[in-house]
Amino acid sequence: MFIDTHTHLTFPDFQAEMDGIINRALQAGVDKFIVPSIDLKSSRDAVRLAEKYSPVFAAIGVHPQESQQFNPSLLDEFYRMAQHPKVVAIGELGLDYYRDYAPHAVQKEILELFLKLASEVSLPVILHNREAFVDLISILKQKSYKNLRGVFHCFSEDEHRGREVLDMGFVISFTGNITFKKSNSARVARLLPLKKQLLETDAPFMAPVPNRSKQNEPAFIPYIAGKQAELHEVSVEKTAQVTTALAEQIFPKLNK
Numbered sequence: 680m681f682i683d684t685h686t687h688l689t690f691p692d693f694q695a696e697m698d699g700i701i702n703r704a705l706q707a708g709v710d711k712f713i714v715p716s717i718d719l720k721s722s723r724d725a726v727r728l729a730e731k732y733s734p735v736f737a738a739i740g741v742h743p744q745e746s747q748q749f750n751p752s753l754l755d756e757f758y759r760m761a762q763h764p765k766v767v768a769i770g771e772l773g774l775d776y777y778r779d780y781a782p783h784a785v786q787k788e789i790l791e792l793f794l795k796l797a798s799e800v801s802l803p804v805i806l807h808n809r810e811a812f813v814d815l816i817s818i819l820k821q822k823s824y825k826n827l828r829g830v831f832h833c834f835s836e837d838e839h840r841g842r843e844v845l846d847m848g849f850v851i852s853f854t855g856n857i858t859f860k861k862s863n864s865a866r867v868a869r870l871l872p873l874k875k876q877l878l879e880t881d882a883p884f885m886a887p888v889p890n891r892s893k894q895n896e897p898a899f900i901p902y903i904a905g906k907q908a909e910l911h912e913v914s915v916e917k918t919a920q921v922t923t924a925l926a927e928q929i930f931p932k933l934n935k
Contacts, residue, residue, distance in 0.1 A: 681878055681900045681919050681922070681923065682711045682712070682713070682878065682926040682927075683704070683712045683713065683882075684713045684852060684879045685771075685832045685833070685852065685879035685881050686712050686714060686880050686882045687714065687715065687717075687883060687884075688700065692883040692894060693882075693896075700896050700897065701732055701734065703897075704897035705734065706898070707900065707901050708919070709897045709898065710734060711735075711736065711926075711933060712735050713736050713930065713933075714729070714735060715768070716741075716770070717744070717745050718745045718748070719749075722737070722757065725737035725739065726763055726766060730765065735765075736930070736932070737767065738767060738768035738770040738771065739769060739770075740805070742772070742773075742775075742807060743773050743774050743786040743807060744775055744778060744781065745781075746781045746785050746789035747780065749789055751789075751792060754796065757793070757796060758799075764932065767930040767931075768797075768803045768805050769793055769802050769803070769829075770806065771806070771807050771832065772790055772794070773790060773807030773809075773811070774786050774808060774815045775807060775808075775811060776814075778809075783814070786811075794818070794824050794827065795823070798826065798827055802932075803830070804827065804830075805830055806832060807833070809835070816847075828849065828929065830850050830877055831844050831849055831850075831852070832852050833852065833854050833856075833885075834864070836867070842871070850876065850877060851871065852876060853865075853867075854879055855880065855890075855891075855895060855903055857906050858887040859891075860888075865906065868907065869911065873911045873921055875925070876922065877925055877926055877929070878900055880895050880897055882894070883895050883896070901915070904922070907922075
């Protein structure tokens with residue numbers, strides 16, 4: 680069994696054939712999906728999707744690129760949604776200094792609001808980092824967040840920073856980019872322990888080889904798992920076992 684821990688099934692790319700997307704994934708051995716959100720609307724949509732499809736679970740939150748549009752007065756609705764039995768995480772949260780859709784100060788403010796929420800409701804976080812690692816780590820180290828745990832998704836840093844993340848009690852995940860030719864992410868994935876890594880597609884983005892020209896979808900998880908098996912010199916079955924066990928540990932509500 681595989682778990683796709685990060686797939687944007689609420690995006691318009693998937694709406695025309697949701698049944699087909701999910702059925703193809705199930706046939707490929709992907710039994711559960713976590714759908715992260717980028718704003719209030721997509722959070723509501725993720726919850727509705729999770730209610731409709733039993734293999735789907737939701738994460739709720741505000742992406743850093745959407746942080747300038749978020750009104751903190753709406754936070755109460757996120758607190759209510761967090762109690763839903765199929766909301767397994769708070770995310771996707773983080774900092775993005777690459778595109779700068781929002782001022783850094785605003786990104787930090789919204790991130791801290793949602794980290795506080797995650798801490799108070801005891802849910803893991805799904806973290807986005809793009810060219811903001813130092814600031815993100817600094818915020819995560821604040822002692823006001825109790826028992827904070829979660830995943831740095833689509834990890835793009837080096838081995839040293841990867842080990843720093845793991846030492847803090849977080850885990851990491853890589854996308855289909857580890858299958859790309861001369862991928863630095865593949866080298867980092869190989870150097871870090873498989874038992875601390877999750878599987879994700881980040882669909883509809885970054886489809887793995889041999890599907891790079893196609894829209895990414897959860898059914899492509901086996902290609903990513905196969906590359907991880909190759910990198911760590913284990914079987915695909917072992918990769919599935921290790922990554923699934925970790926996903927169920929990090930996101931306990933997957934088991935309820």
